[in-house]
Amino acid sequence: MLCQSCNERTATIHLTEISEGMRMESHLCEVCAQKQGLAIKSQIPLNELLSTLLAAQSEPHSSEAAPEAAADTSCPACGMTLKKFIQKSQLGCPHDYEAFGEPLQGVIQKAQNGHLRHCGKVPSKTPVDARDQIQLMNLRQQLEEAVRNEDYEKAAKLRDKMENLQ
Amino acid sequence: MRASDLSHHVSKWFDGSGPGADIVISSRIRLARNLAGYEFLPCLTTRRQAEVMEKLTKALLSLELGEAVFFIDVDASSALEQDVLVERHLISRQHARSKGPRGAVIAPSESFTAMINEEDHLRIQVFKTGLQLRECWQQIDRIDSCIEEKVDYAFDPGYGYLTACPTNVGTGIRVSVMVHLPALKMTGQIDKFFNAARDSDLMVRGLFGEGTEAVGDFFQVSNQVTLGVSEEQIVDEFVDLIVPKITQYEAMAREVLLNQQSDAVDDKIQRALGVLRSARLISSQEALFLLSHVRLGINLGRVDGISIDAVNELFMLTQPAHLQMNSGGALDADHRDAMRAKMIRSKLCVN
Numbered sequence: 287m288l289c290q291s292c293n294e295r296t297a298t299i300h301l302t303e304i305s306e307g308m309r310m311e312s313h314l315c316e317v318c319a320q321k322q323g324l325a326i327k328s329q330i331p332l333n334e335l336l337s338t339l340l341a342a343q344s345e346p347h348s349s350e351a352a353p354e355a356a357a358d359t360s361c362p363a364c365g366m367t368l369k370k371f372i373q374k375s376q377l378g379c380p381h382d383y384e385a386f387g388e389p390l391q392g393v394i395q396k397a398q399n400g401h402l403r404h405c406g407k408v409p410s411k412t413p414v415d416a417r418d419q420i421q422l423m424n425l426r427q428q429l430e431e432a433v434r435n436e437d438y439e440k441a442a443k444l445r446d447k448m449e450n451l452q
Numbered sequence: 453m454r455a456s457d458l459s460h461h462v463s464k465w466f467d468g469s470g471p472g473a474d475i476v477i478s479s480r481i482r483l484a485r486n487l488a489g490y491e492f493l494p495c496l497t498t499r500r501q502a503e504v505m506e507k508l509t510k511a512l513l514s515l516e517l518g519e520a521v522f523f524i525d526v527d528a529s530s531a532l533e534q535d536v537l538v539e540r541h542l543i544s545r546q547h548a549r550s551k552g553p554r555g556a557v558i559a560p561s562e563s564f565t566a567m568i569n570e571e572d573h574l575r576i577q578v579f580k581t582g583l584q585l586r587e588c589w590q591q592i593d594r595i596d597s598c599i600e601e602k603v604d605y606a607f608d609p610g611y612g613y614l615t616a617c618p619t620n621v622g623t624g625i626r627v628s629v630m631v632h633l634p635a636l637k638m639t640g641q642i643d644k645f646f647n648a649a650r651d652s653d654l655m656v657r658g659l660f661g662e663g664t665e666a667v668g669d670f671f672q673v674s675n676q677v678t679l680g681v682s683e684e685q686i687v688d689e690f691v692d693l694i695v696p697k698i699t700q701y702e703a704m705a706r707e708v709l710l711n712q713q714s715d716a717v718d719d720k721i722q723r724a725l726g727v728l729r730s731a732r733l734i735s736s737q738e739a740l741f742l743l744s745h746v747r748l749g750i751n752l753g754r755v756d757g758i759s760i761d762a763v764n765e766l767f768m769l770t771q772p773a774h775l776q777m778n779s780g781g782a783l784d785a786d787h788r789d790a791m792r793a794k795m796i797r798s799k800l801c802v803n
């Protein structure tokens with residue numbers, strides 16, 4: 287069935303509305319339904335992001351072996367490969383974050399608005415020294431951001447927090 | 453406690469009693485965690501998946517929450533029981549339909565729920581009615597720390613909490629508000645809301661129904677970025693910037709409806725009531741659509757004699773799985789539509 291609004295795309299959203307006392311069935315495509323607030327833009331699936339990224343990385347080499355080689359990286363702990371990760375968009379084990387190195391870093395940066403370092407809660411079990419170290423690093427990052435945004439009130443608060451930790 | 457013990461009443465987070473709940477129905481925070489020393493679910497054997505479940509269930513059941521939590525074996529539950537939990541947002545559809553040992557630990561008030569072996573080993577959630585994100589964070593932070601005393605989470609000093617999907621890595625936090633925006637929709641300004649959400653890197657989903665449909669003008673707004681920002685920063689942004697903006701847009705649209713289009717809006721509300729009070733067959737979608745208008749009517753003070761509680765209850769209890777659970781078993785679509793219409797009539801008709 288074609289979308290009754292644009293008559294171009296396939297209708298995937300079917301709704302019954304009551305308007306002016308008339309029962310109306312609407313059959314809309316996702317694009318037109320979105321315009322009317324009836325449907326919501328789907329996220330860019332992570333695997334799409336992943337494959338474009340890997341493709342971009344292998345471009346300069348132009349040989350067909352390059353993407354294969356990249357996709358063959360596997361985690362020694364669980365056996366997950368980059369290729370399988372791209373299909374499932376889920377990692378195999380905590381070690382994959384290290385095993386998949388730079389290609390994964392690129393994906394994370396894209397998905398996480400450019401960020402690459404955790405800044406937030408640290409498990410209370412972490413030895414006190416290590417925890418303070420992590421928190422200091424996080425606070426320093428936030429302080430730099432506050433100064434960059436000329437938010438000096440916030441910067442002062444962050445500096446006090448850092449002094450308490452040192 | 454079982455799914456059938458919950459299905460007769462409206463969830464606390466949907467009861468409309470919280471601050472600002474005419475627009476912001478409820479607040480929710482979810483944390484994703486995994487156990488150190490275990491593979492993520494795609495690589496976890498069934499035997500080890502059972503081990504993860506045992507460890508986490510034990511830790512969760514010993515939590516001191518002020519009420520005794522209970523365990524549901526999701527794998528052993530019937531499809532109908534699973535669907536009731538999904539409709540109440542206690543577990544996800546993915547969790548209901550996946551395979552292997554998996555469970556849920558739920559507080560009877562439904563303010564806390566934990567999914568074991570969903571996409572991550574553990575996903576805990578705290579719900580509160582109205583805009584109470586800071587309270588949600590305080591509570592879930594405390595619960596998370598209590599669990600962490602009993603198990604070892606996979607944590608990396610650089611990447612933070614490690615998750616199966618890198619879109620959750622870092623804090624593993626998903627901060628959400630459920631909002632009702634019927635006036636923005638009626639005045640054709642819902643784009644304003646979508647654009648604001650997009651500009652702030654937010655994710656929008658429909659609250660009811662499956663997939664990308666947003667039936668009944670209910671939306672769920674969540675953060676997408678979980679790495680490089682602290683939990684407090686994300687919560688602050690919601691409380692100080694995002695929610696006030698959404699609320700202001702909707703409140704302005706309601707003003708416009710009342711001041712400039714009161715006949716049109718009264719007409720919509722009364723026609724919705726007319727159909728709801730007289731229909732003999734009504735689909736879930738049509739019911740959501742019309743109940744949304746009635747809810748707006750009550751919040752605008754244009755409807756007498758119907759309480760907001762009654763309408764909130766109908767939103768929840770007329771969902772397909774609730775309807776079937778409460779009538780004692782599986783029903784085909786026609787019988788569901790008849791049953792739904794009857795329930796709505798008895799709730800909304802004044803005799």
Ligand SMILES: [Zn+2]
Nearest residue numbers: 289292315318
């Ligand atoms: Zn269309």
Ligand SMILES: [Zn+2]
Nearest residue numbers: 361364379382
């Ligand atoms: Zn691995």
